[in-house]
Amino acid sequence: MQKSFSQKRLQEWIIERCIYMSGIASIIFVCLIFLFLAKEGFSLFKNISIFDFLLGQKWYPISTPPFFGILSLIVGSLYVTLGATVIAVPIGIASAVYISEVAPPRVREILKSGIEVLAAIPSVVLGFIGMMTLVPWVKNTFHLSTGLTAFSGALMLGFMAMPTIVSIAEDALNAVPKRYKEAALALGATRWQSIWRVILPAASSGIVAAVMLGIGRVIGETMAVMMITGNAARIPDNIFQPVRTLTATVAAEMGETVRGSDHYYSLFAIGIVLFIITFCINLIADFAVHRKAK
């Protein structure tokens, strides 16, 4: 019982179509995600101007009249992200350099598996730990009325971004040909000189990508920030005040809105803002990697 030739061709055609469809599935999903966000989110702009949305300072979605200004949320996200970046980038890159260039093999293995373990701890668990330990610590150390501040969030998210930054930066450092380092050392450079003048510049594009992806992770992080930044939707005067981020707003309010209300649409509009921010971050990371490829 041989299948006829045309049957075989049909079978092959179907299978190849399936593979092709899956191949473009990611494109379809990304487009769908954006379309659905846009469809619901842009409905908001019939009632509220886009400037009032982006630059309005008041986020009172359920008062009468409601205010849908997300500037305070954007600033909140910015505070937390900048703080986390300032903490995570130097320590992360330094650890990556140590792991890839200095550490003896045994130490390297320990550090690498440690970072893997750190990356595997879910954000809700880190948020819980932050709530129980970091928040009281911040409150007592800086004599604040509450420990639920942008600073606590930044500290915690800094830890969370580190595994991403370390592992990608380490890959970038490892990709630098060994002969560069050997040439530098042969010319009499010390380890540090060869790292600073030769290896880091050669790996710079990968390190930029690592930093960008770390930042992307921090901006998109939801649970931990929701648990430890205090969720006050106002523009903070300094980093030791409660803030509310874009992601936390969506997470906290999505379940309580009525479908079709302005509040509901505004949460989708926040989703669009998040989507665009992460898209740009990936664009920069991708650009950095491809600049290297040339």
Place this chain on the structure above:
Amino acid sequence: MQTMDFDKAFQRTKAKRYFMDQAIVYVLFLCAFVLLFILFSILTHLVINGVSSINVNFFIHLPKPVGEVGGGMANAITGTLTLLFLAVLFGVPIGLAAGIYLNEYADYRFAQVVRFTIDVMNGIPSIVFGIFAYVICVLPMKTFSVLSGGFALGIMMIPMVTRTTEQFVRMVPNQLREAGLALGAPKWRVIVDIVLPSSIGGIMTGIMVALARVAGETAPLLFTAFGNRFWNHNLMQPIAALPLQIFSYAISPFEDWHRQAWAGAIVLIVVIFSINLLANYFMNRRHRFLNGQ
């Protein structure tokens, strides 16, 4: 005279350079040590707070109402496993096929576009996947459900599975493909019978890593799987999940619930570590396979 000055100056800069080198290497070491220290303190904190609440009851009982001591997270544990199973059903076939497509079928330019979209998708915040699943599943079905939660986690797995599949399928030597094609096998047969079996170890690793990453996700489940205090055997109903349960217990003001949340956190981390260990197992087997043992 001249040379002696030069020598002295040289010695001085040399000493300075070496001192600088030592100092900075020490700083680098400190940074790496800080990372390990944080990890260690997190883990010890977890164990100290949670281990006392882990007992048999924790694994076989439902959560108790406030005020009653005891109770467990049996429904949340099975809920998480159900959600992960659904996520694999949604995410793995598409991710796998996409990885094969990228390496075996796509032309270079288009593959670049697909890769970029995959990176974008990988960077989309998990909460946005949550909203997406909410609109696409929850609203039409008019109920929070297991399916929508599994769907949200499943699409989050796609980018990771695609990238690793592509990477490992690429490592299969072209001679193997050519041998298959020369025997008259159609391209898809070559892929199914030759390319996939020889890269299966790496692909399984990729799937496990992706699974480990979504296992701890809470944000996309908030308004899809939603959580449930009771057993649920219906795919169209809300279901409990460990991360959700940990979250709702963690933000509660009750001592008892906090203890439960610590225990839940330990169980969740153990689940994720086991998935990671499986990933390592497949990776090692792959190496043994490649070394011809």
